[in-house]
Amino acid sequence: MRRTVLAPFLVGSLLVPSLGNPCGFHNYTPQPTLVDRLLGSDQIVLARSSPSNPFQFKAYQALEGDLGSSEIPFLVDSITRRRFALDANTAVLFARDGAYGPWKRLAIVDAVLAPVLSSVMEKLPAWELGNDNDRFRYFASLIGHPDDRIHKLALRELDQADYSVLQGLNLTIEPQRLLVRFNAPIETEYKAIRVLLLGLSGDTQLRRWLEKGVENSIRSEGRYLGAYSTALIELAGPETVIDLAKNYLTNPEISLVAKELLFEAIALHGGSDDIAMETSILQAITSALWLDAQLAGPVARQFGSRANWAMLPVLKILLDEGNILSAVDRQDSVQYIALARKTLAQP
Structure with missing residues (x-):
């Protein structure tokens, strides 16, 4: 038309x-x-x-x-x-x-x-x-616009973008602009994208602020836990993946729902050319799975949905040894392994 x-x-x-x-x-x-x-x-x-x-x-x-x-x-x-x-x-x-x-x-x-x-x-x-890349590039150019209505219009549009798209945009981010009225009830619809953009800002002074966001969200399975943990990994780098695994993924007091959100955030950073990040992710996830095999389902779901097959060896061992007890988790692990093998076998 x-x-x-x-x-x-x-x-x-x-x-x-x-x-x-x-x-x-x-x-x-x-x-x-x-x-x-x-x-x-x-x-x-x-x-x-x-x-x-x-x-x-x-x-x-x-x-x-x-x-x-x-x-x-x-x-x-x-x-x-x-x-x-x-x-x-x-x-x-x-x-x-x-x-x-x-x-x-x-x-x-x-x-x-x-x-x-x-x-x-x-x-x-x-x-x-379907030219979404052009759409997101256009609205990325409006982030930080002097008129708050246009700034928020851009935030809403970028809220639709896959995280890998956000990483690839040429974003100029002013942290203070994103923090204005951050906790105002009428501003909650912009909160998740603001958190992600703050993680992409490169402002290392925000590290403790993002860590507190994870801490405050983790036990309540908060709506913004995924955004806070994704932004923290982006800002602080590979070491944060190890910290998240040590503090939360292997903590029996943390719910499986919250842990799956952390796996999702970690999976968003996987499959890159960053060797240090890939090494940290593999080490953290493998260690968590050896300690608690019931995490196999969340790992299979979150890494499988992003076609990241790095968890194939550990999931196969856990499945073969009968350590995955939940029928749903076994099914998700079997599906992950099958898809991984099919994909990796292709020339």
């Missing part, structure tokens, strides 16, 4: 919403972003108050599809009417799936956010075909 770029008179004068995505850890799922909603829409329009009724919206420009004949069933509230009165070019962005789907209010578009919306609409056809 053809996407339309904003009309020239709007490009300098609109707004994108403060809409309400790190890689999704298995206990955390990023929220849909503005771009996700636009990609899922067949009709995308800009609207203002109807000339005949200031409380009723009327679409005046189609960015995708046509203007449509159905009424947009949203009341123009007093705050929006005030914004319209102050700026004749301020508009509200609406979208819907199909000609009869419900309209969704996505954004208020003003002069600051209009260029971003214009760029997004121009790039949308390529992103619709």
